[in-house]
Amino acid sequence: MAMTVRPVSRPRRGLLEQSYLWEVARGLGVTFRHFFINLARHCLRLAGLRAEPGAVTIQYPDEPAVLGRRARTRHRLLRRPDGSPRCTACLLCETICPARCIRITAEESPDPAVEKRAKTFDIDLGMCVFCGHCVEACPVDAIHMDADQVELAAYSRGDMIWDMPALMRDTK
Amino acid sequence: MILLAWTAVKVGYALAFGLGLAGFLGWVERKQSAVAQDRIGANRAQIFGWRLIGLFHPIADGIKLITKEDFVPARALRPFHALAPALSLGCCLLCLAALPFGGTVEVFGRVWSLQPFESRVGLVYVLAFLALGVHGVVMAGYVSGSNYGLLGGLRGAAQMVAYEVCMAAILAAPMFLYGTLDLQEAVLAQGGYWGGWLPTWGVFRQPLAFVLYLVAGTAASKRIPFDLPEGEAEIVGYHVEYSGMKFGMFMISDFVENIVVCGLGATLFLGGWGIPFVSLAGAWGGLLMLASFAVKTCALLFLLMQVRWTLPRFRVDQLLDLGWKSVLPLALLNFLATVWGAWLWR
Ligand code: SF4
Ligand code: SF4
DSSP, X not given: OOOOOOOOOOOOOOHHHHTOHHHHHHHHHXXXXXXXXXXXXXXXXXXXXXXXXXXXXXXXXXXXXXXXXXXXXXXXXXXXXXXXXXXXXXXXXXXXXXXXXXXXXXXXXXXXXSOEXXXXXXXXXXXXXXXXXXXXXXXXXXXXXXXXXXXXXXXXXXXXXXXXXXXXTTXX | OHHHHHHHHHHHHHHHHHHXXXXXXXXXXXXXXXXXXXXXXXXXXXBTTBOGGGTTHHHHHHHHHXXXXXXXXXTSOHHHHHHHHHHHHHHHXXXXXXXXSSOEEEETTEEEEOOSSOOTTHHHHHHHHHHHHHHHHHHHHHHXXXXXXXXXXXXXXXXXXXXXXXXXXXXXXXXXXXXXXXXXXXXXXXXXXXXXXXXXXXXXXXXXXXXXXXHHHHHHTTOTTSOTTTOTTTTOOTTTTOOHHHHHHHHHHHHHHHHHHHHHHHHHHSOTTOOTTOOOOHXXXXXXXXXXXXXXXXXXXXXXXXXXXXSOOOOHHHHHHIIIIIIHHHHHHHHHHHHHHHHHHO
């Protein structure tokens, strides 16, 4: 492939820019404009009049957080149609996890069509970096990061480790 | 006796003005930046469910700072570690004493001056104590036994010395026009009118000096964009080893320094306590003087605060270049031009 070169010209600075004062005044113009427009909006709303909001702040703990559709949140283990976990304990997610926070022990599956299944499946969310590699790696689409839960704080490190029943709690 | 009591009252007013405004500035700083940046700003502190647009935050801050652990690192030199914040705060509080909060008023058959410390060399006094404040910064950086603190202290020394020189050079020109070093007389010298309507304020007589003064004043009180001694993103600065109220004292002295610079600017460039076309006499005149001075100081503070939230921080070499190679020569040229101009005009 032929390389293309796109010359980027440096912005030329004349005496006006070099003296700095004019640019400072322009910057002040921007911040002052925001300041006074927002101040007027705040005052109008305080007075009970209709005006655009003066701030874009979401008062988070009082109002729910707004999550993007593709936000990577707490993990969820999916089920087969019969209700058993989809996970085949292939350990691919445990292997790829850069934070090494997944611990799986495998066991024989009673279903002859399935080779093995997970006996325990723990994710240490205190170590997880929410990279999503585990979701990408899973060959049977058994793990998702779409529980839409971001408030995961706990009082001890042990409580940050989520086991299989907890990870499957909100999956039908 | 009465004089002594009156002096105590004036000193009390100066301290209340400086410290009260400093506490208030902490709130202004948060809210002004928030409104300018489309945010709401600190609004969680509340008393019985009253939030009062975050006005309780300075109180909460104060309680937090006082009750916090006062930690002194093992490698610090203890007595000097404690002395540094006191020196910093003390020097800038002393500056407040010489500011003319008001002129003289006649009440109860006596003449009362509203300036706490009446001196014929008020300007030199203020500049001297502003310059002494750098010792607190250097001492804090040097004795806290931390390389980051030391870096901050060194930066502080280089910057503040450079800009103290600039301040003196800049103020030479307006003081030459006023023909005095007495701050009270400087205010009186700005009481005239050009063409009967434009007050002969310093900002109209010496516009260049005013702009230069704002730059040098911001740098001398180490505010953004010249807050290199602090530089919290890179070295945290000279107060990196301070906690609790000792750190709080550095914060307050920063604000008080800012107030001193703005108060001095209002005195020398904005006509001080004077109000154009209003003759001030009696008790009400005295109150109006105090109010006028406070309003002018606050207007300058508002402007500098907005500058703080507009500009990014300078680099060390850029800062010193600006001081020694631009501001100082311009100030000296301005002084020469003023002197020659005044001589030719005569
Ligand atoms: S998101 Fe990343 S870090 Fe977290 S469990 Fe999955 S692979 Fe590991
Ligand atoms: S990659 Fe999928 S199937 Fe394999 S162990 Fe992880 S969750 Fe189970």
